[in-house]
Amino acid sequence: MHHGNAVEAFLTGEAFTIGMTGETSGFLPVPTPDLNDLVRHEDYQEICSFCAEIHLKSEHNLLGELLPDYAAEDFILFESDHFVVIPGVGAVCDGYVLISPKEHVLSFGHLSPTLDAELDDVCQRTAGFLRKRYGRRVLAFEHGAESFRNRGGSCTDHAHMHMFPAVPEIDIATGVRRDFELRSVNDFLPALRHQVQERQKPYLWLRSDDGRMWICDAPSALSQYVRRIIVAQLGRADEWDWAVFPGIEHLCSTIETFRVFPNG
Numbered sequence: 001m002h003h004g005n006a007v008e009a010f011l012t013g014e015a016f017t018i019g020m021t022g023e024t025s026g027f028l029p030v031p032t033p034d035l036n037d038l039v040r041h042e043d044y045q046e047i048c049s050f051c052a053e054i055h056l057k058s059e060h061n062l063l064g065e066l067l068p069d070y071a072a073e074d075f076i077l078f079e080s081d082h083f084v085v086i087p088g089v090g091a092v093c094d095g096y097v098l099i100s101p102k103e104h105v106l107s108f109g110h111l112s113p114t115l116d117a118e119l120d121d122v123c124q125r126t127a128g129f130l131r132k133r134y135g136r137r138v139l140a141f142e143h144g145a146e147s148f149r150n151r152g153g154s155c156t157d158h159a160h161m162h163m164f165p166a167v168p169e170i171d172i173a174t175g176v177r178r179d180f181e182l183r184s185v186n187d188f189l190p191a192l193r194h195q196v197q198e199r200q201k202p203y204l205w206l207r208s209d210d211g212r213m214w215i216c217d218a219p220s221a222l223s224q225y226v227r228r229i230i231v232a233q234l235g236r237a238d239e240w241d242w243a244v245f246p247g248i249e250h251l252c253s254t255i256e257t258f259r260v261f262p263n264g
Helices: 041-046 049-054 062-066 113-134 172-177 189-199 225-233 248-260
Strands: 083-087 097-101 137-144 161-166 183-185 203-207 213-217
Touching: 049 062, 049 083, 062 248, 083 113, 083 248, 097 113, 113 137, 113 161, 113 189, 137 189, 137 225, 172 203, 172 213, 172 225, 189 203, 189 213, 203 225
Parallel strands: none
Antiparallel strands: 083 097, 097 161, 137 161, 137 203, 183 213, 203 213
16 A cells, blocks of 8 residues: 555556646636635535545544544555545445545646646556456546536535446446536546636546546536446446445455555
8 A cells, every 4th residue: 555666567558548738827716606605615624524534534534434443544545645546435346446636626627737647647557456456447537516516416525536447337428428418528637627717617527448538517417426327327226325325345345455556
């Protein structure tokens, strides 16, 4: 767990490239705030379960509450300077993880361009590991909040990308197209920054195993919208709520599997 030297042959496969940009500005401000958005950033951070898990705090640590036999350090499956990989509560399968910035950032559309290359590396390493260990396609998505009020189906205000090895029955893009108009994109973070800066709308972002990516405006997305699609495609439509179906066995299996993650 944590850092060490990676074995390149173990991680290679189809690259999980998400695109980079040369911009150098800091974290982007939340545009056009209203009264619902005028809450101190620190107030959200204090009660954020992601922040608790990332910084190994016991209070508000959801994984710690669900898995009391594990140490807080066990939940950090991998980390770089600015990002962590943690087990995803509500996992629908073994190997279901979340990639999140250590900084309390609203969504990846608000992430500093200076961190693009580092995030790209974390995504490549994680996807390569999942692909090698499980022998399946690796899919990823984000419910992207534009503001604290316009969340795009996200149920937390700390950015996190879902990534997991998918069985053949899962086709997120087809499910999303029934409700939203997807646009193809050739990058990740620049497109998301454009979404929150210029379009000023929450979004859904999807990535297939072969590198294709899509984004759509998602002002009307239900909470846990993509999860609802996934469990329906698995024939378990009533299991969409992670709070009711946290996937304890999958969480434990994922933690144990990542103990051999080649850090570095």
